[in-house]
Amino acid sequence: MIVFGGESSEHEVSIVSARNIYQAINKQKYQISLAFIDRSGQWWSIDNLDDYAAPSIRLSISPGVPIFSTDDGHEIKPDVLFPVLHGRNGEDGSVQGLAQLMHLPIVGCDMTSSVLTMDKIAAKEILDQHGFDVLPFISHRSGTDLPDYRSVSYKLGSTLFVKPSRAGSSVGVSMVKNETEYQIAADEAHKHDEFIIIEQAANKPRELEVAVLGTPPNHRASVVGEIKPEGAFYSYDSKYSADSTSAVIVPANISTDLSENIRQQALDAYSVLKCRGMARVDFLYDENGLYINEINTIPGFTNISMYPKLWDHSGLTYDSLIDRLVELAE
Numbered sequence: 001m002i003v004f005g006g007e008s009s010e011h012e013v014s015i016v017s018a019r020n021i022y023q024a025i026n027k028q029k030y031q032i033s034l035a036f037i038d039r040s041g042q043w044w045s046i047d048n049l050d051d052y053a054a055p056s057i058r059l060s061i062s063p064g065v066p067i068f069s070t071d072d073g074h075e076i077k078p079d080v081l082f083p084v085l086h087g088r089n090g091e092d093g094s095v096q097g098l099a100q101l102m103h104l105p106i107v108g109c110d111m112t113s114s115v116l117t118m119d120k121i122a123a124k125e126i127l128d129q130h131g132f133d134v135l136p137f138i139s140h141r142s143g144t145d146l147p148d149y150r151s152v153s154y155k156l157g158s159t160l161f162v163k164p165s166r167a168g169s170s171v172g173v174s175m176v177k178n179e180t181e182y183q184i185a186a187d188e189a190h191k192h193d194e195f196i197i198i199e200q201a202a203n204k205p206r207e208l209e210v211a212v213l214g215t216p217p218n219h220r221a222s223v224v225g226e227i228k229p230e231g232a233f234y235s236y237d238s239k240y241s242a243d244s245t246s247a248v249i250v251p252a253n254i255s256t257d258l259s260e261n262i263r264q265q266a267l268d269a270y271s272v273l274k275c276r277g278m279a280r281v282d283f284l285y286d287e288n289g290l291y292i293n294e295i296n297t298i299p300g301f302t303n304i305s306m307y308p309k310l311w312d313h314s315g316l317t318y319d320s321l322i323d324r325l326v327e328l329a330e
C-alpha cells in the first residue's frame with residue numbers, strides 16, 4: 001500500500017514523488033493499493049493515482065491487526081506499507097508508529113529513527129555528541145523569550161539560518177543578516193513548528209548528498225551528489241519551481257578523499273541515528289569544514305530528486321531500488 005499526500009506543507013511534493021514511484025513499481029510483481037491522505041488528515045482509498053483530486057471512498061484503520069476497511073465494505077490487508085509522505089505526520093515517526101501498532105512492515109526508517117532525524121534539533125544534538133561536525137546552533141520554543149539578533153550573532157556570526165525544527169523542502173527556512181530579518185524569519189519558522197533552530201551559516205557552501213540503503217551493519221552508501229541551487233540557498237522555489245535553474249550533479253566533482261570521508265560519515269550518522277531501510281544524508285562544505293546538515297528518511301522521489309539518481313549512478317535502477325526497499329521492509 002502506497003500512502004501519499006499528507007497533512008504537511010510538503011503535500012504537493014509527496015504527490016509528485018508518489019506518481020513517480022507508482023509509475024516505476026513492478027505491477028506484475030506487486031498488487032498495489034493506494035491510500036491518499038488529504039490535507040485535513042482524512043485517509044481515502046483510490047484506484048488510480050490521479051483520483052486523489054476527488055476521492056470518494058474513505059479508509060479506516062484498525063490498530064493491532066493489519067486491516068484497512070473502506071466505507072464501501074472492502075477490507076485491504078497490505079503486506080507492506082510504503083509511505084511516500086514528507087514532513088509532519090508522515091516522515092516524523094507517526095505513520096511509522098501506526099505501522100508498528102498494526103504489526104505491518106513499512107518501507108524505510110522505523111518510528112524511533114524517524115522521530116530523531118525529522119527533528120533537526122534532536123538530530124544535531126546527537127550527532128554533535130558523537131563527534132560529528134555540525135554547524136553551531138541554538139533552539140527556540142514559541143512562547144518563550146527569543147534572544148535578540150545581537151546576542152545570537154555575537155555567538156554564531158552575522159549571517160544566520162532560521163528554520164522550523166521539524167519541516168522539510170525548505171518550507172519556513174530563511175537566511176538573515178539583521179535584526180528585522182531575524183524577527184520575521186523566527187515568526188515565519190514558527191508558523192511551521194513550535195520549535196525552531198537558529199544556526200550559523202556556512203559560507204557559500206557546496207551542498208553534497210549521499211544516499212544510504214539497507215539496515216546496519218549491512219547498509220551501503222551511494223556515490224556523492226552535488227546540488228547547485230539557484231539563488232542564495234536551496235529554497236522551496238529553487239527546488240521545485242518549473243523554471244528553476246538549480247542543478248543536480250551526479251557524481252559530484254570532488255576529490256576521492258573528500259568523497260570517501262563523506263560516504264563514511266553518512267554511514268556512521270545513519271547508524272548513530274538508528275536508521276534502517278533508507279535515508280539521504282546531506283552535507284554543507286565550505287572553506288572552514290565539512291558539516292552534516294540533515295538526514296532525510298523519506299527523501300524526494302520526484303524527477304529531479306537526488307536519492308534515486310544517486311542509486312541509478314551507483315548501478316541500481318529506479319525499479320530495482322523500489323524492489324530493494326520493499327524487500328528490506330519485508
Ligand SMILES: Nc1ncnc2c1ncn2[C@@H]1O[C@H](COP(=O)(O)OP(=O)(O)O)[C@@H](O)[C@H]1O
Binds near residue numbers: 163169200233293
Ligand atoms: N547553516 C546553513 N548554512 C548555509 N546554508 C544553509 C544552512 N542551513 C540551511 N541552508 C540552506 O537551506 C536549505 C534548506 O535547509 P535544510 O536544513 O536542508 O532544511 P530542509 O529540511 O527544509 O531541506 C539547504 O539546502 C541550504 O541551501
Ligand SMILES: [Mg+2]
Binds near residue numbers: 170282294
Ligand atoms: Mg534539506
